[in-house]
Amino acid sequence: IPLNINIPSVELPVAKTIVLGFSQLGSESAWRAANTNSIKAAALEAGITLIMKNAQQSQQNQVEAIRSFIESKVDVIAIAPVVQTGWDDILEEAKQAGIPVIILDRAVNVKDHSLYVTCIGSDFFEEGVKAAKYMLDKMRNYSGRIKIAELQGTIGSTPSIDRGRGFRKMIKGQNTFDITLTQSADFTMAGGYKVMREFLSLPNDKWPKVLFSHNDDMAIGAVKAIEEAGLKPGTDIIIISVDGTRRAFEQMIAGNINAVVECNPLLGPLLMQATQEIMSGRTLPKRMVPPEDIFPQELAAMEVGNRTY
Numbered sequence: 196i197p198l199n200i201n202i203p204s205v206e207l208p209v210a211k212t213i214v215l216g217f218s219q220l221g222s223e224s225a226w227r228a229a230n231t232n233s234i235k236a237a238a239l240e241a242g243i244t245l246i247m248k249n250a251q252q253s254q255q256n257q258v259e260a261i262r263s264f265i266e267s268k269v270d271v272i273a274i275a276p277v278v279q280t281g282w283d284d285i286l287e288e289a290k291q292a293g294i295p296v297i298i299l300d301r302a303v304n305v306k307d308h309s310l311y312v313t314c315i316g317s318d319f320f321e322e323g324v325k326a327a328k329y330m331l332d333k334m335r336n337y338s339g340r341i342k343i344a345e346l347q348g349t350i351g352s353t354p355s356i357d358r359g360r361g362f363r364k365m366i367k368g369q370n371t372f373d374i375t376l377t378q379s380a381d382f383t384m385a386g387g388y389k390v391m392r393e394f395l396s397l398p399n400d401k402w403p404k405v406l407f408s409h410n411d412d413m414a415i416g417a418v419k420a421i422e423e424a425g426l427k428p429g430t431d432i433i434i435i436s437v438d439g440t441r442r443a444f445e446q447m448i449a450g451n452i453n454a455v456v457e458c459n460p461l462l463g464p465l466l467m468q469a470t471q472e473i474m475s476g477r478t479l480p481k482r483m484v485p486p487e488d489i490f491p492q493e494l495a496a497m498e499v500g501n502r503t504y
C-alpha cells in the first residue's frame with residue numbers, strides 16, 4: 196500500500212567550490228616544475244578549482260594575470276612574484292576588490308603589508324648563510340686567497356638578492372675570501388653554462404677556486420662548462436648550490452658538486468591549507484617557512500632515493 200506521506204522539501208546549502216587564481220612566474224628550473232606540479236596536485240586533492248597562469252618571467256604578464264583573476268572574481272589570489280618590487284598598485288586593486296592575496300615562494304617589497312595575508316616560502320637569506328658556512332669549513336685548510344665566482348639568479352628576485360646577502364654576510368671580514376666574479380644566469384641551466392664559459396675564457400689567474408650558484412640548474416650548466424675547460428668540477432672548483440633537486444644529488448654522487456642547500460618547492464599543500472583557512476575566516480601567520488636542510492656530497496648517495504623533485 197503506498198504511503199502518502201508529505202515530506203517537506205528542504206533547501207540544502209550547496210558547498211561552493213573555492214576558486215584560486217595563481218600567477219606562477221615561469222618555468223625556468225627543475226625547482227619551478229616541482230613547485231607547479233605540487234600546486235596542481237594539492238589543488239586537486241583539496242577540491243579547490245585552480246586557475247593557473249604562467250607569466251614566462253614577465254612581471255607585466257603577472258600583473259595582467261592578477262587583473263584577470265580580479266575581473267573573474269576568484270575567491271583567493273596567489274602570486275609567486277618574479278621580482279620583489281613594483282607590486283603595490285596591483286595588490287591595492289585586489290584589496291579594493293576584496294580578494295585576499297597569498298604571496299608564495301618569493302617575497303614582495305610593499306609599503307603596506309596589509310596588501311597580502313601571508314607569505315609562504317623559504318628563508319633565502321639563511322640559505323646563503325648555510326652555503327657560506329659550508330664553504331668556510333670546506334676551505335679551512337686551503338692557504339692563500341680564495342677567489343669565488345657567483346652565479347646569481349634573476350636580477351631583482353628575492354632568492355637572488357637574499358642568497359647573495361646571506362653569503363656575503365658570512366664572508367665579511369674574512370680577507371682570504373673574495374667574490375671576484377659575479378653575474379646573473381637567470382636560474383637556468385643554459386645560462387649557467389654560458390656564464391661559466393665566459394668566466395673560464397678569462398686568463399687562468401682569474402679562474403675561481405669556488406663557485407656559489409644560486410640554484411642547481413645553473414650549477415649543472417656550469418659543471419659542463421668546467422669539464423669542457425679541462426677542469427674537474429668539485430675538485431678544481433668547489434661547487435655549492437641551492438635547491439636540492441635529484442639531478443644535483445646525482446652530480447654530488449659523481450663528485451661534481453660539493454654541497455647543496457635545500458630549498459623546498461613542495462608548497463602546494465601549505466598553499467591549499469592557507470586558502471581554505473582564509474575562506475573559513477581564520478587568521479594566518481604573516482610568514483610561513485618550510486623546514487630545510489643542507490646536504491654535503493658525503494650524504495648524497497644515502498639521500499638521493501628520498502628526493503622527490
Ligand code: AHR
Pocket residue numbers: 223224225226227300301354382409410411412437438458
Ligand atoms: O624562487 C625559488 C628559486 O627559483 C629556486 O631556487 C630556483 O631554482 C627557481 O628558479
